[in-house]
Amino acid sequence: MFFLFSQNSSNDYLSDPDVGFMLAFQKGDQHSFEVIMKKYFPRLLNFIYRYVGNRELAEDLTQEVFVRVYKAAHSYAPKSKLQTWLYTIAKNISLNELRRSKYYTISLDEPVYSKGESLLRQVSDKTVNLPDKVLLEDEKASIVMEAIQSLPENQRMAVILRRYDNLSYEEIALAMKTSVKAVKSLLSRAKENLREKLKNVL
Amino acid sequence: MECKKVRIFLSDYLEDDLEPAEKESVGAHLGVCEGCRQHAELLKKSWEFLGHLETIQPSEGYISRFWTRISQEVPWHEKWLVSLRGLLNFRKLSPAYTSALVLLIIGLFSVWTFYQAKDSEFALANLSDSDIEMIEYIELAENIDIIDELDILVDFDIIENVAIEDLERT
Numbered sequence: 001m002f003f004l005f006s007q008n009s010s011n012d013y014l015s016d017p018d019v020g021f022m023l024a025f026q027k028g029d030q031h032s033f034e035v036i037m038k039k040y041f042p043r044l045l046n047f048i049y050r051y052v053g054n055r056e057l058a059e060d061l062t063q064e065v066f067v068r069v070y071k072a073a074h075s076y077a078p079k080s081k082l083q084t085w086l087y088t089i090a091k092n093i094s095l096n097e098l099r100r101s102k103y104y105t106i107s108l109d110e111p112v113y114s115k116g117e118s119l120l121r122q123v124s125d126k127t128v129n130l131p132d133k134v135l136l137e138d139e140k141a142s143i144v145m146e147a148i149q150s151l152p153e154n155q156r157m158a159v160i161l162r163r164y165d166n167l168s169y170e171e172i173a174l175a176m177k178t179s180v181k182a183v184k185s186l187l188s189r190a191k192e193n194l195r196e197k198l199k200n201v202l
Numbered sequence: 203m204e205c206k207k208v209r210i211f212l213s214d215y216l217e218d219d220l221e222p223a224e225k226e227s228v229g230a231h232l233g234v235c236e237g238c239r240q241h242a243e244l245l246k247k248s249w250e251f252l253g254h255l256e257t258i259q260p261s262e263g264y265i266s267r268f269w270t271r272i273s274q275e276v277p278w279h280e281k282w283l284v285s286l287r288g289l290l291n292f293r294k295l296s297p298a299y300t301s302a303l304v305l306l307i308i309g310l311f312s313v314w315t316f317y318q319a320k321d322s323e324f325a326l327a328n329l330s331d332s333d334i335e336m337i338e339y340i341e342l343a344e345n346i347d348i349i350d351e352l353d354i355l356v357d358f359d360i361i362e363n364v365a366i367e368d369l370e371r372t
Contacts, residue, residue: 034265037265037268038265041260041264041265042257042259042260045258045260046257046258049258050255055258059260059261059264062260063264063267063268063271066268067268067271067272067275070272070276071276137254140251140254141254141255141256143254144251144252144254144255145255147252148252148255159252163249163252163253164252164255184213184214184219187213188210188212188213188214191213191245191248191249192213192245194248194249194252195241195244195245195248197248198247198248198251199244199248201251202244202247202248202251
């Protein structure tokens, strides 16, 4: 049997089923692309939403992630798990958006979503002894979003990837293009900042 | 271990990501230091408190909106090329597909050669007598250099004359 070329069987990432879907899309299988979208769109949406703090913007940016994936498909060659690659693209797009709007600030009136409904943020009043006040779930969500948004960009990203997306230190390091040691340091500082921010409500 | 040093390790301690010796040292310090113990407790609670931020769902029709955007942003010929690239991805051609492709190329070449030969036959069949005579003269002229090199014509001449003389003698 005559072979022109054969697949590189030594690529470790070929065992990743998501990589398989991406390669199938590369061969023209549009259904495979939709499988990837259905799996990762909600995850990346939440990642970006927690990072930029705006739902509509997060939807646009998440769509942008998949537009870039679509356009890059013809030259795609697996060098990591597909998940890592997608998070890297999402991270870059989110960072670019924040830096594009250089004086971007979170409006305290920006709605935060809880239980599918939007609600206005509530700024924690330091004069109120919050542990005595019974916080509603919606208020807690608002306080959490404010606390996360108050973190520096890299700490924020590390916290979201670790706390909500359950990525390992190695996966976070790959997505953020840094070392595991740097990721641990970021998380340590982020946790201290969050402790300081949330101590009045805990 | 001092409080300042323990607090550096607290995050990893809570994640159970310390070497056994370090873990034991931190654990021992927390057992006797109320301040660090409360600090660790707040770190843990604030991390858990982040869970109050719920997950949101994509708005309806996000996939169809995506394809609409693709149809607007990606030119039709690029979309067509996406499919074609998949078909002609030489890095991943299967053996059967490769064989079929080679046979197709050979087949096309054979058909081309056949029609080339037919064209030549047609041309030859339609030559006039004067064209044929000219071709013969051309062939002769092409060979004249070779003929000049030979003494064979002289030999033929001798043989011819000898034969006639012998015949006359007998």
